[in-house]
Amino acid sequence: MFLLITRESFKYCSFKAYRVIEVEELCKSYGSLKAVSNLSFSVKEGEVFGFLGPNGAGKTTTLNMLMGLVVPDSGRITVAGVEVVEHPLEVRRVAGYLPENPGFYPWMSVLQNMLYFADFYGLGRAEAEELLELVGMAGHSHRKAGELSKGMRQRLALAQALLNDPEVLLLDEPTSGLDPEGAAEFRELVRRLSREGRTILFSSHILPEVTEVCRSVGIIHRGRLVVQGELKKLSKMRGFRVVVETQPPLPQEDAERLLGRFARRIERRDGSYVLDCPEDTRASISRELFRHGYAVTEIHAESPSLEELYLEVVRGSE
Amino acid sequence: MSLLVVAKKEFAEQVGSRRFIVLTLLTMLVVAYALHMGLRIAHQSMRAEVLQLFIGTGNAVFALFGAGLGLLAGFDLITREREQGTLKVLLSHPVPRDAIILGKAAGAFAAISLAVACVLAVATGAVLIYGMPLSIEELADVAAFGGVTVIYIFTYFSFGIFASAVAKSSGTALTISALLLVFFSAAVPVAGELVSSRLAGEPPAPPVYEHRVHEDGSAALEVVAEPDSQAMRAYEQKMAEYMERKRRISAIFGLFSPVYNYKELVRYLMAERTYGSHAEVLNRLAGFVAMPAVFFTLGYVRFVREDVV
Numbered sequence: 001m002f003l004l005i006t007r008e009s010f011k012y013c014s015f016k017a018y019r020v021i022e023v024e025e026l027c028k029s030y031g032s033l034k035a036v037s038n039l040s041f042s043v044k045e046g047e048v049f050g051f052l053g054p055n056g057a058g059k060t061t062t063l064n065m066l067m068g069l070v071v072p073d074s075g076r077i078t079v080a081g082v083e084v085v086e087h088p089l090e091v092r093r094v095a096g097y098l099p100e101n102p103g104f105y106p107w108m109s110v111l112q113n114m115l116y117f118a119d120f121y122g123l124g125r126a127e128a129e130e131l132l133e134l135v136g137m138a139g140h141s142h143r144k145a146g147e148l149s150k151g152m153r154q155r156l157a158l159a160q161a162l163l164n165d166p167e168v169l170l171l172d173e174p175t176s177g178l179d180p181e182g183a184a185e186f187r188e189l190v191r192r193l194s195r196e197g198r199t200i201l202f203s204s205h206i207l208p209e210v211t212e213v214c215r216s217v218g219i220i221h222r223g224r225l226v227v228q229g230e231l232k233k234l235s236k237m238r239g240f241r242v243v244v245e246t247q248p249p250l251p252q253e254d255a256e257r258l259l260g261r262f263a264r265r266i267e268r269r270d271g272s273y274v275l276d277c278p279e280d281t282r283a284s285i286s287r288e289l290f291r292h293g294y295a296v297t298e299i300h301a302e303s304p305s306l307e308e309l310y311l312e313v314v315r316g317s318e
Numbered sequence: 319m320s321l322l323v324v325a326k327k328e329f330a331e332q333v334g335s336r337r338f339i340v341l342t343l344l345t346m347l348v349v350a351y352a353l354h355m356g357l358r359i360a361h362q363s364m365r366a367e368v369l370q371l372f373i374g375t376g377n378a379v380f381a382l383f384g385a386g387l388g389l390l391a392g393f394d395l396i397t398r399e400r401e402q403g404t405l406k407v408l409l410s411h412p413v414p415r416d417a418i419i420l421g422k423a424a425g426a427f428a429a430i431s432l433a434v435a436c437v438l439a440v441a442t443g444a445v446l447i448y449g450m451p452l453s454i455e456e457l458a459d460v461a462a463f464g465g466v467t468v469i470y471i472f473t474y475f476s477f478g479i480f481a482s483a484v485a486k487s488s489g490t491a492l493t494i495s496a497l498l499l500v501f502f503s504a505a506v507p508v509a510g511e512l513v514s515s516r517l518a519g520e521p522p523a524p525p526v527y528e529h530r531v532h533e534d535g536s537a538a539l540e541v542v543a544e545p546d547s548q549a550m551r552a553y554e555q556k557m558a559e560y561m562e563r564k565r566r567i568s569a570i571f572g573l574f575s576p577v578y579n580y581k582e583l584v585r586y587l588m589a590e591r592t593y594g595s596h597a598e599v600l601n602r603l604a605g606f607v608a609m610p611a612v613f614f615t616l617g618y619v620r621f622v623r624e625d626v627v
Binding site: 060061064067069070071089090092093096097099101102103104105106107116117119120121122157160161163164 | 319320323327331334402403404405406407408409410411412413414625626627
């Protein structure tokens, strides 16, 4: 008996967590410059994936390859089950793209710009206006695109990226150049789109906003992916920082003797000790100190911030 | 369908652009003024010359303004999209690249046709004002002239779009387009003249003059043969052969000059199709159409293959 498997049924039946974006061994060079080198990562369905890296790391080149705008030298990319190199037009039917510094025809109004792009999908005024409403641009639909502020252009760019009701959204530095209020509004929009079940790849070098919006991240440096995973797991992998204070104050030699087995590194800071621990061992540390006559007056654990993780990874890969 | 969407937008952008409106209006004004001046001195008895005046004026004006119109319509079609960031947005939708460049060409072709039609309508109006209505045959000739003119302007458009596809910025594209214009419209015909003069050899010496020394010691070249003498006829025959040889060599270079081809084809129309041999006109027509086809194809190939970064 034959079983008809469509792309939709395949993705829901075969994998518990369907990988909407899959990149394998991707390479791209411009002359002697290796823009992307053996890059592999995947993004699960419904995930907001933070694609992090310093300027010039290869983020935009990767996104361009994901949209079929740039042909890779080697490697394989699939987006929503579509092989990008072989079917670039098909990918653009299932994915929406907000490029860095998007442009519009300045002599056309906001609505005319939207209608132009909508025409490629056979969509009309109603759909265009609905999306302008969604991104908060309905009140500006008759303004010339050349008169828009950066924040408005980003909103319009998001609206055009949503025209095909995409399963996957690729956002390249979407908040760069926006004022704090505009950036916060934009992040809220992204969260809203994520709640609708869309898979979002959020490329950025602004770490706090990635922490705020994304559940998992990949860090790219010099064209290579140096780390990928869920933010929580990455933090755990990186370990915990336990800050402890005792009465009487713990001398340095006792700190190293008693706490050395719990921490990779011990540092004294303003009368406290900061322990770099692979896991949260606060209870064991308290017991050990108590057993040796020290009362713990303060103990808490800190997860490293994404910024610390990022800097550590980037510096480590140099 | 994508092609039509792009063509529609491109047409609207072209006909709404300031440079297009200014150049078209300027062409209209110059043609109308030249016709007005020509027709004012023409008498009704010179009826047969009205069409020649009509097309001759259009030819001279379009040869100059048409080149500018075509070049300016095409030189930044792709570079401007890159510079203002719209190319990436456009290509992020399911639009094949060939639909973009073909749509741009179709929209520009329609806009150029509209400009030529407007100028010819104004010129026809000017002729009618002087009470010299054009016959159906004459109107057909005017339409044929319009067709040749559209192709002529499109040739410069193809230079522009080629430059726009290969250049990184609009400034560079304009420079490349202008260099192509100068090369094919001025350098090639001049080179043709120089090469033909060299290859055709020395012109025959006139047999009718002789160096004579007079009795008073003065010397001068004097006519020694009568105009209808055998020596004179032989000289004329040799001179005609020499000129024809020169013209043929020059015409080969002319095949690569849009303005030369344009003027020759218009001359053929004005002479009621009695100018030049049939094969010669066909060759010229082939050269005339091949040039925009070649440059447009080069631009097309470059554009569809490039990485959009």
